[in-house]
Amino acid sequence: MVPQLVNMLQDCPFFSRLDESRFSHLFAISRLVKFRKGQLIFRQGQACPGIYIVGTGLVRIFQRGPQGREQILHIVGPGGTFAEVAAIGGFDCPANAEAITTAICALVPREPFHKWIREDHQLCLALLLGLTVWTRHLVSLLEDVTLRDAAGRLSRWLLTAASKDGVIRLPSLKKHLASQLNITSETLSRTLRRLEDAGIIATGGRGTIRVLDRAGLEAEAAGAG
Numbered sequence: 111m112v113p114q115l116v117n118m119l120q121d122c123p124f125f126s127r128l129d130e131s132r133f134s135h136l137f138a139i140s141r142l143v144k145f146r147k148g149q150l151i152f153r154q155g156q157a158c159p160g161i162y163i164v165g166t167g168l169v170r171i172f173q174r175g176p177q178g179r180e181q182i183l184h185i186v187g188p189g190g191t192f193a194e195v196a197a198i199g200g201f202d203c204p205a206n207a208e209a210i211t212t213a214i215c216a217l218v219p220r221e222p223f224h225k226w227i228r229e230d231h232q233l234c235l236a237l238l239l240g241l242t243v244w245t246r247h248l249v250s251l252l253e254d255v256t257l258r259d260a261a262g263r264l265s266r267w268l269l270t271a272a273s274k275d276g277v278i279r280l281p282s283l284k285k286h287l288a289s290q291l292n293i294t295s296e297t298l299s300r301t302l303r304r305l306e307d308a309g310i311i312a313t314g315g316r317g318t319i320r321v322l323d324r325a326g327l328e329a330e331a332a333g334a335g
Contacts, residue, residue: 115142118165118216124191125163127236139222145169145209154206158196160219164188167213170286173205182289185210185281187271197223198237210281263291264301265330268311268321276321305330 119125119136128136145151145167152159154173162169164186171192172182183205186192196203197220227234267287271278281287288298302319305311310326311319321327 112142114165114214115140115216118142118163118214121189122163122191122216123189124161124194124237127239128233132230132233132236135226136218139226140216140218143215143217145213145215147209147212149209151207151209152193152203154203156203158193158201158203158220160217160223161194161197162192162207163216163218164190164192165214165216168210168281169207169213169215170210170281170290171205171207172289180289181292182286185286185290195241198227198241200224210286259333260291260293260297261301261304261330262333263293264298265305265327267291268319269324269327269331272321276324278319278321280317280319 116137119133119140125133125136142165143162151162151169166188169186169192170182171184171186172180174180192207193203197218200220227237267290268278284298285295288295291298293301302311302313305327306313308323308326310321310323310330312322313319
């Protein structure tokens, strides 16, 4: 087995409920794909290639309006998946995907994956549980846009993105994060400064942030800051 591919599949929550035999089959039909920074992975309306799992790097999923305005739907980091709903449903890609940084992904191609689903009903049940996690994520995004202000959205994102030691790595272009949170780049920078001045976070070099006061960040996320 290719260790990198195995690790990427094992670290993916979407496939976390597969037993050993099914995981072996998942590995057998998957392959590694690499993308350079700025490379378009697929376009909205194209046939879906399959399910992607990010191993390293960042990928942005976005739509472009009639006037050319882009809206980032989400930014996918290591362990995250994208195009899973289109792959399972068998429809075209509903959005664009682009590598923000150099990225290495695992690809579960659509055709062998569909064949596997048709033959294994227990797999369908396991995937349904994985889809519930994705549905909860979409509901969370909707709540952020409709119920939280800029500080609340950013604080919630920071809490989700923080590693166990409280370190966060921002996307190389802050405008991508700002678009995902549906705020301007200026508002993003201003809110980060306010959180830093309050002693809740500390900014470091190379786009890193450390959470100093998790309780304070949780209060901001809840709108009680």
